[in-house]
Amino acid sequence: MDIAILLFDQVTALDAVGPYEVLGRLPGARLTFVGERRGEVRTDLGSLALTVDATLEEVPRPDVIVVPGGIGQQRHMTDGPVHRWLRAADATSTVTTAVCTGSLILAAAGLLRGRRATSHWVRREDLAAHGAVPVAERVVTDGKYVTAAGVSAGIDMALTLVDRLAGRGAAEAIQCGIEYDPMPPFDAGSPDKVDPATVARLLTLKDLVF
Amino acid sequence: MDIAILLFDQVTALDAVGPYEVLGRLPGARLTFVGERRGEVRTDLGSLALTVDATLEEVPRPDVIVVPGGIGQQRHMTDGPVHRWLRAADATSTVTTAVCTGSLILAAAGLLRGRRATSHWVRREDLAAHGAVPVAERVVTDGKYVTAAGVSAGIDMALTLVDRLAGRGAAEAIQCGIEYDPMPPFDAGSPDKVDPATVARLLTLKDLVF
Numbered sequence: 001m002d003i004a005i006l007l008f009d010q011v012t013a014l015d016a017v018g019p020y021e022v023l024g025r026l027p028g029a030r031l032t033f034v035g036e037r038r039g040e041v042r043t044d045l046g047s048l049a050l051t052v053d054a055t056l057e058e059v060p061r062p063d064v065i066v067v068p069g070g071i072g073q074q075r076h077m078t079d080g081p082v083h084r085w086l087r088a089a090d091a092t093s094t095v096t097t098a099v100c101t102g103s104l105i106l107a108a109a110g111l112l113r114g115r116r117a118t119s120h121w122v123r124r125e126d127l128a129a130h131g132a133v134p135v136a137e138r139v140v141t142d143g144k145y146v147t148a149a150g151v152s153a154g155i156d157m158a159l160t161l162v163d164r165l166a167g168r169g170a171a172e173a174i175q176c177g178i179e180y181d182p183m184p185p186f187d188a189g190s191p192d193k194v195d196p197a198t199v200a201r202l203l204t205l206k207d208l209v210f
Numbered sequence: 211m212d213i214a215i216l217l218f219d220q221v222t223a224l225d226a227v228g229p230y231e232v233l234g235r236l237p238g239a240r241l242t243f244v245g246e247r248r249g250e251v252r253t254d255l256g257s258l259a260l261t262v263d264a265t266l267e268e269v270p271r272p273d274v275i276v277v278p279g280g281i282g283q284q285r286h287m288t289d290g291p292v293h294r295w296l297r298a299a300d301a302t303s304t305v306t307t308a309v310c311t312g313s314l315i316l317a318a319a320g321l322l323r324g325r326r327a328t329s330h331w332v333r334r335e336d337l338a339a340h341g342a343v344p345v346a347e348r349v350v351t352d353g354k355y356v357t358a359a360g361v362s363a364g365i366d367m368a369l370t371l372v373d374r375l376a377g378r379g380a381a382e383a384i385q386c387g388i389e390y391d392p393m394p395p396f397d398a399g400s401p402d403k404v405d406p407a408t409v410a411r412l413l414t415l416k417d418l419v420f
Contacts (some may be wrong), residue, residue: 179360181399189391
């Protein structure tokens with residue numbers, strides 16, 4: 001099983017690394033970080049670089065496609081090498097997935113027309129402009145298309161994928177292995193759980209941060 | 211505020227990237243990935259490389275120290291450049307922290323003697339050999355020393371740190387920004403929640419995976 005996680009400049013690191021930490025432990029799977037060019041991409045916060053190990057051409061037919069989001073998503077909303085690779089790879093993939101604003105890239109490439117999908121809460125409604133049906137859930141499955149909410153939701157999505165691809169036992173072993181027994185100190189993980197001023201401030205950062 | 215996250219070959223990516231995604235959003239903070247040499251380090255699963263942007267010498271007095279774990283931890287259990295940097299940096303740090311088996315490095319450097327601390331559940335009791343007091347909690351605070359359980363626990367720890375360093379409002383804004391409203395598909399995040407065969411299998415992987 002070939003798993004490809006797309007990278008690009010100004011990707012959000014956890015969008016990609018959450019699914020990596022789960023899917024990279026799937027027995028028998030080969031996981032590759034792909035991008036337009038080999039070498040470093042700088043993530044959106046600026047203080048971390050991740051490495052693209054293979055070009056898009058080198059991994060043309062992955063079984064699992066993962067598209068993360070981040071500010072850099074905005075440069076992949078028109079037709080180009082990333083869209084062409086996504087459409088060609090999607091033709092033979094088992095599952096095509098996205099985390100956070102990565103779903104906007106999938107949608108702009110034409111892959112989510114009429115499909116239920118989600119994204120980071122700040123950008124979720126933007127999916128409709130590309131023919132997808134926005135859904136306010138953490139992980140949304142519509143056929144072989146699986147999308148996750150913002151940033152950290154990729155961990156939950158990836159465990160769902162392991163269950164689908166290798167069964168519940170594998171998913172539970174990986175979850176226990178990465179000790180994913182979350183206990184956030186606050187209950188502030190979605191906009192309906194924090195004060196309106198916080199939400200308003202995050203919305204002003206929309207184009208800078210997500 | 212200077213935040214330094216240590217990297218080394220065979221680090222577990224999420225141990226470092228979880229805290230990065232939270233602490234990197236702290237207003238006014240400068241976050242740097244440090245290591246013995248600049249350039250790429252390959253993470254433990256082999257399929258991802260992260261970049262060290264500064265040598266240990268270049269960031270001698272960070273306010274916040276984060277030590278991740280991973281298989282590579284085992285090469286940093288004896289005195290050497292990493293231990294010397296940790297001891298010197300700890301002399302002036304505001305908080306000194308570790309995720310997963312990173313706490314074993316801190317302990318081996320002599321910084322957790324008599325301190326309550328935690329680690330990945332597979333390795334937690336090993337802390338006692340280095341004079342620390344193992345505690346089975348997700349995030350353990352003892353004075354300025356804060357340690358987290360395995361891999362994904364670094365996200366919870368980092369939110370705790372933001373609360374401590376910048377207040378609850380900042381922590382909640384960041385939590386909402388990264389949409390950390392976890393909903394794992396299974397309740398399998400700790401060894402008491404999965405079947406004993408899964409635990410036994412994970413324990414046989416102890417030296418390979420954590």
